Amino acid sequence: MTATSNTKPPTTDTGETPTELKRAIGPKLLLLFIIGDILGTGVYALTGQVAAEVGGAAWLPFLIAFAVALVTAFSYLELVTKYPQTAGAALYVHKAFGIHFVTFIVCFVVMCSGITSASTAARAFAANLAAGIGVELSNGAVMAIAMGFMLLVMAINFRGVSESVKANVVLTLVELSGLLMVIMIGFWFIAGGNADWGRVVLFETPGDKSLLLSISTATSLAFFAMVGFEDSVNMAEETKDPSRIFPKVMLTGLGIAAVIYVLVAICAVAVVPIGELADNETPLVTVVNTAAPDFPIGQLLPFISMFAVANSALINMMMASRLLYGMSRQGVLPGFLSKVHAKRQTPWASILFTTALSLALIGYVSLSPESPIVAVLGGTTSLLLLAVFAVVNVTVLVLRRDRVTQKHFRAGTVLPVIGVAACLWLVLPVSSGRGAEQYEIAGGLLVIGIVLWAATFVSRRGKPVPSEAIADAEHADPRP
Numbered sequence: 001m002t003a004t005s006n007t008k009p010p011t012t013d014t015g016e017t018p019t020e021l022k023r024a025i026g027p028k029l030l031l032l033f034i035i036g037d038i039l040g041t042g043v044y045a046l047t048g049q050v051a052a053e054v055g056g057a058a059w060l061p062f063l064i065a066f067a068v069a070l071v072t073a074f075s076y077l078e079l080v081t082k083y084p085q086t087a088g089a090a091l092y093v094h095k096a097f098g099i100h101f102v103t104f105i106v107c108f109v110v111m112c113s114g115i116t117s118a119s120t121a122a123r124a125f126a127a128n129l130a131a132g133i134g135v136e137l138s139n140g141a142v143m144a145i146a147m148g149f150m151l152l153v154m155a156i157n158f159r160g161v162s163e164s165v166k167a168n169v170v171l172t173l174v175e176l177s178g179l180l181m182v183i184m185i186g187f188w189f190i191a192g193g194n195a196d197w198g199r200v201v202l203f204e205t206p207g208d209k210s211l212l213l214s215i216s217t218a219t220s221l222a223f224f225a226m227v228g229f230e231d232s233v234n235m236a237e238e239t240k241d242p243s244r245i246f247p248k249v250m251l252t253g254l255g256i257a258a259v260i261y262v263l264v265a266i267c268a269v270a271v272v273p274i275g276e277l278a279d280n281e282t283p284l285v286t287v288v289n290t291a292a293p294d295f296p297i298g299q300l301l302p303f304i305s306m307f308a309v310a311n312s313a314l315i316n317m318m319m320a321s322r323l324l325y326g327m328s329r330q331g332v333l334p335g336f337l338s339k340v341h342a343k344r345q346t347p348w349a350s351i352l353f354t355t356a357l358s359l360a361l362i363g364y365v366s367l368s369p370e371s372p373i374v375a376v377l378g379g380t381t382s383l384l385l386l387a388v389f390a391v392v393n394v395t396v397l398v399l400r401r402d403r404v405t406q407k408h409f410r411a412g413t414v415l416p417v418i419g420v421a422a423c424l425w426l427v428l429p430v431s432s433g434r435g436a437e438q439y440e441i442a443g444g445l446l447v448i449g450i451v452l453w454a455a456t457f458v459s460r461r462g463k464p465v466p467s468e469a470i471a472d473a474e475h476a477d478p479r480p
Contacts, residue, residue, distance in 0.1 A: 025239045025240065026239075026240050026245075027245045027248070027249050030232065030239055030245065030246075030249045031249050031252060031253050032172050033172075033232060034228070034229055034232045034249065034250060034253030034254075035172055035176070035253045035256055035257060036172030036175065037228035037229065037231050037232065037315075038225075038226060038227070038228040038229055038253065038254070038257040039172065039175045039176060039179065039228075039257060039260070039308070040121070040175060040228070040308050040309060040311065040312040041117065041120055041121045041124050041224075041225075041308070041309045041312045041313075041378070042222070042224040042225025042226070042227075042378060043062075043179065043225045043260075043261050043264055043284075044124060044128075044178070044284055044305045044308055044309060045120065045123075045124040045127075045281060045282075045283075045309070045374045045378065046221050046222070046224060046225060046374060046375060046378050047264065047265060047268050047277065047283040047284065048268075048277040048278055048280035048281075048283035048286075049218075049221050049278070049372055049374070049375040049378075050062070050218045050221050050222050050265070051265075051268065051269055051274050051277040051278060051283075052206075052274070052277070052278035052372075053205065053206065053209075053214045053215075053217050053218035053221070053433075054203055054204070054205060054214050054215055054218045055199070055202050055203050055204025055205065055269075055274050056198075056199035056200050056201065056202040056203070056204065056269040056270075056274060057200070057201060057202065057203050057269075058218070058265040058268065058269050058277075059200070059261075059262045059265040059266050059269075060215065060218075061215060061218035061219040061221070061222040062222045062225065062226075062258065062261040062262055062265050063258065063262055064215070064219045064222070065219050065222040065223040065225065065226045066226060066254065066255075066257075066258035066261070067422075068219070068223060068226075068419070068422045068423065068426065069223070069226040069227070069229065069254060070251070070254055071393075071415045071416070071418050071419040071422065072230075072389045072392065072393060072419045072423065073229055073230075073250055073251065073254055074409075074411035074412075074415045074416070074419070075392050075393045075395075075396040075411050075415070075416050075419055076229070076230055076233055076250070076392065077246055077247050077250060077251075077409045077411065078396050078408065078409050078410055078411040079092050079233070079392070079395070079396055079399070080233040080242065080246055081242065081243040081246055081247070081407075081408035081409040082399070082402075082404055082406075082408040082409075083095070083404075084239075084242045084243060084406075088110065088230070088231075088233055089106050089107075089110060089230070089388050089391070089392050089395075090103055090106050090107040090110065092392060092395045092396075092399070093106045093391060093392075093395055095395075095399060095402065096394075096395040096398040096399050097395075097398070101453075104327070104332055104449075104453055105446070105449070106388055106391060107323065107327060107332075108327070108446070108449040108453075109384050109387060109388055109446070110323065110384075110385075110388060111319075111320045111323040111324055111327075111354075112320075112384055112442070112445040112446070112449070113227075113381050113384040113385050113388070114316040114317065114319045114320035114323070114354075115316070115317070115320045115354055115357050115358050115361070115445070116361065116377050116378075116380045116381040116384065116441070116445075117224075117227075117312065117313075117316045117377075117378075117381045118150070118153070118312070118313040118314075118316040118317045118320070118358055119146075119150070119358045119361045119362050119365075119377050120224070120374055120377035120378045120381060121309040121310065121312040121313035121316070122146040122147070122149045122150045122153075122309075122313055122358070122362060123142070123143075123146045123281070123362060123365075123366075123373055123374050123377065124281065124282075124305070124309045124374055125145075125146065125149050125306050125309045125310055125313065126142045126143075126145035126146040126149060127142060127281035127282050127374075128281075128282050128285065128302045128303070128305040128306045128309070129145060129302070129306060130142060130145075130282075131282040131285045131302040132285075132299075132302030132303050132306065139366060140366075142366070143362060143363065143366035143367075146362050146366070147359050147362055147363070149310070149313070150313070150317075150355060150358050150359055150362065151355070151359075153310075153313050153314050153317050153355075154317070154351055154352070154355040156314060157314070157317055157318055157321060157346065157351050157355075158341070158346050158348055158351055159346070174304060174307050174308065175304075175307070175308040175311070176260075177304065178284070178301055178304035178305060178308060179260050179264055179284075180260075181288065181300075181301060181304075182264050182267055182268075182284050182287055182288060182301070183260070183263045183264060183267055185267075185287075185288055185291045185292050185295065186263075186264075186266075186267025186268070186270065186271050186287060186291055187267060188291070188292070189267075189270075189271050189290075189291035189292070190267070190270050190271070194291075195270040195271050196270060196273075197270055199269050199270060199273075199274065200266055200269055200270050204274060209433060213431075213433045214433070216425065216426065216431055216432050216433050217432065217433030217434065219426060220379060220382055220383070220386075220426045220432045220433070220434055221375060221378060221379055221382070222261075223382040223385075223386065223426060224378040224379065224381050224382040225257075225261060226254070226257065226258075226261075227381070227382065227385050229250055229253060229254055230385075230389075231319075232246075232250060232253075243406060243407055243408055243409070246409070247409045264284070267287060267291075268283060268284065268287045271287050271290050271291045272286055272287050272290050276290075281372075281373075281374055282302065282305070284301060284305065285301050285302050285305065288301050317351075317354060317355070317358070320354045321347055321350040321351045321353075321354045322347065322350070324337055324347075324350040324353060324354055325337060325338055325340075325347035325349075325350040328349075328350065331456065332453065332456060333452045333453065333456050334452055334455060334456055334459075336349055337349050337350045337353060337452075338350070357445070357448075361377065361441065362377075364441070365377055365437070365441075368437065376435065376437050376438060376441070377441075379434060379435070379438045380437075380438045380441045380442055382426070383427060383434065383438050383439070383442050384442055384445075386423045386426050386427045387423070387427055389419065389423045390419070390420050390423035390424050390427065393416040393417075393419035393420040393423065394416070394420055396411060396416050397413070397416050397417075
C-alpha cells in the first residue's frame with residue numbers, strides 16, 4: 001500500500017512545534033546522521049556469519065533485512081512527524097497504552113540493546129586489532145582485549161563526551177570509506193576475472209536446516225546491520241521542519257545503506273570462498289587481503305573497522321548509561337543508579353552498572369565454545385530491537401485514534417501489519433532459527449530489569465511511577 005500524507009493543515013507554516021532546542025539540522029546533516037548510525041559493526045563483523053547460513057547468496061538476507069527495516073521505518077515516520085518531539089519508542093508506547101510496566105519494559109529493552117550492541121562492537125574491535133597488527137591471538141586474549149576496550153569506553157563515558165552532529169559527519173565518512181574500499185577492490189578483483197561469480201547465486205545451507213529456516217536465521221543476523229535508523233527520531237526537535245524532511249531523508253538513508261551492504265556482500269562471497277568467510281570475525285579484512293594482498297591501502301581496513309566499531313560502542317554505552325540514569329532519576333529503578341559525579345557531572349553509577357553488564361556478556365559468550373561470539377551478541381541485539389519494532393508497528397495503528405492538527409506522514413494500514421508479522425517472524429525461535437543463547441541472554445537482561453523495577457516498586461510501597469515519567473527518562477539530563 002502506498003504511503004500517503006495526512007491532509008490536515010499544519011499548526012504553523014513549516015509544521016514545526018515549539019521547542020527549547022535549536023533547530024540546526026537540515027536534510028544533509030540528518031542524512032549523514034542516519035547513514036552513520038546504520039553503518040558500523042554489523043556489516044564489518046557479521047558478513048561471514050550470514051554467508052555461513054546461506055552460502056554465496058549472502059546479499060539476500062541483507063536485502064530482506066532492509067525490507068523489514070523499511071516497513072518499520074514507515075511506522076516510525078508516522079509517529080515522529082505526528083509527535084515531532086525528542087522522543088523514542090517508550091514515548092510512543094506510553095501515548096498508545098499508558099501502562100506503566102509496558103512502558104518500562106520497552107524503555108529497558110532499548111537500553112539493553114545498546115549494551116549488547118556495544119559488547120558486539122568490543123569483540124569486533126579486538127578481532128580487528130589482532131588482524132591489523134598481524135598477530136594470531138587466542139580466544140582468551142581477544143576476550144581480554146575486548147574487556148579492556150570496554151573499560152576504556154567506560155573511562156571516556158565517565159569523563160563526559162559531547163557528541164555533535166558535525167563530529168558524526170566525520171565518523172560517518174571514515175566508516176563509509178572502509179566499505180567503499182571493500183566494494184572498489186572487490187569489483188576490481190571481479191573485473192580481472194579472478195573471482196568466482198557463480199558463488200554469488202549459490203545457496204549453501206547447513207545440513208540440519210531447510211532453505212527457508214537458513215534464510216530466516218541469516219536475516220535475523222543481517223538485521224543487526226540495519227538498525228540505527230530509529231535513533232534519528234530523537235533528533236526531531238533539533239531538525240528543521242521535521243514533518244517535511246524526515247520521510248525523504250530516512251528512506252534515502254536506509255536505501256543507501258542497503259545498496260552498500262548488498263554490494264559488500266556480493267564482493268565478499270565472489271572473492272573469498274564461503275568456508276573462509278564462515279566463523280570469521282574480520283570478514284572484510286579477509287576480502288581485501290585476498291583481492292589485493294599487496295595493496296597498501298588495504299592494510300588500513302582493520303584500523304578503519306576498529307574506528308567504526310569503537311564509535312558504535314561509545315555511542316551505545318552513552319545511550320545505555322544515560323537511559324538507565326534517567327529511569328533511576330524518575331523513580332522507576334533504584335535510586336543509587338542516579339548518582340552523579342560532583343566534578344565530572346556524569347552518571348557514574350549507571351556507567352559502572354552498564355559496563356559491568358557488558359563485561360559479563362563478553363565473558364559469558366567468549367567462554368562458550370558452541371556459538372560464534374559476535375553472531376550471538378549481534379543476534380541478541382537484533383532480537384531485542386525486533387521485539388521493540390513489533391510493538392512500535394502495533395502502536396502506530398493504536399494511535400490512529402489520536403488526532404493532531406499538524407500535517408504528518410501516514411504509513412497506511414497494510415505496512416504496519418506487515419511490519420508486525422515480519423518482526424515477530426524474526427523473533428520467534430521456530431521461524432527465526434535463532435540459537436538458545438540469544439534468548440538466554442535477552443531473558444537474563446530482562447530478569448535483571450524486572451528485579452530492579454520490582455525492588456523499586458516495593459520501596460515505593462506499591463505506588464507506581466507515571467508511565468510518562470518512564471518515557472521522559474530517555475531524555476534526562478545527567479547533571480545534579
